[in-house]
Amino acid sequence: xxxxxxxxxxxxxxxxxxxxxxPKPGTGEILVKVAATSLNPVDWKLRRGDxxxxxxxxxxxxxxxxxxxxxxxxxxxxxxxxxxxRVMGLVNRAYAEYLVAKPEDLTRIPDGLDTENAAALPxxxxxxxxxxxDGVQPKYGQTVLITGAVGSVGRTAVYVARKYGMKVIAGxxxxxxxxxxxxxxxxxxxxxxxxxxxxxxxxxxxxxxVGHDVIQALMPHIRPNGVLATVxxxxxxxxxxxxxxxxxxxxxxxxxxxxxxxxxxxGEFSIPIAKKMKLSQAREAQTTAEAGGVAKILLIP
Numbered sequence: 001x002x003x004x005x006x007x008x009x010x011x012x013x014x015x016x017x018x019x020x021x022x023p024k025p026g027t028g029e030i031l032v033k034v035a036a037t038s039l040n041p042v043d044w045k046l047r048r049g050d051x052x053x054x055x056x057x058x059x060x061x062x063x064x065x066x067x068x069x070x071x072x073x074x075x076x077x078x079x080x081x082x083x084x085x086r087v088m089g090l091v092n093r094a095y096a097e098y099l100v101a102k103p104e105d106l107t108r109i110p111d112g113l114d115t116e117n118a119a120a121l122p123x124x125x126x127x128x129x130x131x132x133x134d135g136v137q138p139k140y141g142q143t144v145l146i147t148g149a150v151g152s153v154g155r156t157a158v159y160v161a162r163k164y165g166m167k168v169i170a171g172x173x174x175x176x177x178x179x180x181x182x183x184x185x186x187x188x189x190x191x192x193x194x195x196x197x198x199x200x201x202x203x204x205x206x207x208x209x210v211g212h213d214v215i216q217a218l219m220p221h222i223r224p225n226g227v228l229a230t231v232x233x234x235x236x237x238x239x240x241x242x243x244x245x246x247x248x249x250x251x252x253x254x255x256x257x258x259x260x261x262x263x264x265x266x267g268e269f270s271i272p273i274a275k276k277m278k279l280s281q282a283r284e285a286q287t288t289a290e291a292g293g294v295a296k297i298l299l300i301p
Contacts, residue, residue, distance in 0.1 A: 002301065003096035004282040005060040009049030012283040020062070022098050025075035029100045032087060035069040036119035036276070037094035039289040039297045047286065064094025064299075067101070068109060068119035078103050086115050088261065090122040090252045095282060097301040107254040112265040120152070120271050120296040125260040127231055127250040128156025132164070135229025135248040136205045140165035145200075145218065147171040147191060148209035150179050152271050152296055153231060156260065157207050158183045159269040169203065171210075171218075183269075191218065202226075211235060219243075276300055 001022040008014045025031040043063050045051050071085040080103045081087065089106035093099050109118045131153065132138055144161050148154040149170035161168045162184065170185035173192050180188045190196045191214050202223045208215050211232035219235070222228055224242040228235075231248050238245045264270060274295035277285045285297050 001097040002279065003062050003093075004064075004279060004299075005062055005095075006047055006057065007060045009047065009052060009057075009059075012047070012286050014047065015283050015286065016060075017280045017282065020096070023093075023100045025073060025078065025100050027075050028077045028102065029075040030078050030081060030087075030103055030106065031072040031074075032067060032069045032091075032099055032101055032106070033072050034067055034094060034097055034099060034301050036116040036298045036300050037064045037068075037279075038066045038120045038123075038299065039285055040065055040123050041289075042123075044286050044290045062093040062095050064096070065090055065092065066119050066122045067091045067094045067099060068115050068117075068121075070115075072098070075100075081106065081108075086118075088118045088122055089254060089257070090126055090250065095279060095299065097279075104254060105252040107258040107261070110258065110262045110265040113261060116276065116298060116300065117273060118261065119298055120273050121261055121264060122257055123250055124152035124271060124296075125156050125264075126253055126257055127248070128153045129160045129256055129260060130250055130253075131157050131207050131209070131229055131231055131248050132160040135231075135246040136161070136166075136207055136227055137246075138164040138166050138205075141167065142204040143167040143169065144205040144207055145169040145171050145189070145203045145221070146185075146207045146209070147214055147218070149183060149185065149188075150176050151209055153209045155183060155269055155271060157209070158185055159263065160260075161207070169200075171214075197221070205229065208232060208235075271296060273298060 068088040086109040087106045091101045168185040169187045171191040174190035208230040222243040226243040272295040276298045
């Protein structure tokens, strides 16, 4: 089969579209024919070596955490699916024509959701929901500021927080205010505007997807005994503050993924897709995604 392998840490020139052995499902595993995968920041952070201490790779390695596709066969003892099922999940080694996964990491693609488009969802839906549910630990009526709210993780966090009855402030760049209106947040704040931040007042929690200077400016607005939940690591200067810092790293949860994917299928919120590219264009796709933007790029084998 064809796959994209990372041969060494570094630039996109270390990604190679090449022939590799097709995987075989072992005991308790499922073989999936990949219809699409999608790009996430973890992909290029792994490629560059940013995470080699926390998440070392055995090179050459196949990247890719999102999958949508079709079940081909089941290994001995694997249950819950059958050949031909449309599935999606948070997996590994998805930059390929086929992959093997654990049944518990997969869920059926809801009716009404296009198979390829479903590949945009797993990591961002689970990250956004876990940022709120595990990180913020929401309580009805509390106020949460979500940074990067028009991004894929941010959109999910806004949706989930609203479902818990929180007052949601969507933190966005000033030029994203128009797009942020579609999120149905209670308030939209330009977090790249010093005056807007100064006028913010206090919040019970911040759910941070951005980090950097933005979170440095926002930390003073967290109430005592509040919480800073983050998917980008604890920020400098957060130690010894009067609020709790909760780092969140996404993990598979097929039941929650299915619930959120059903909400997307019903049109309750959306994860925009910028473009679809061929798997063989992985270098170009990572270059484009790494440069910035909020919409997803899909890779199609």
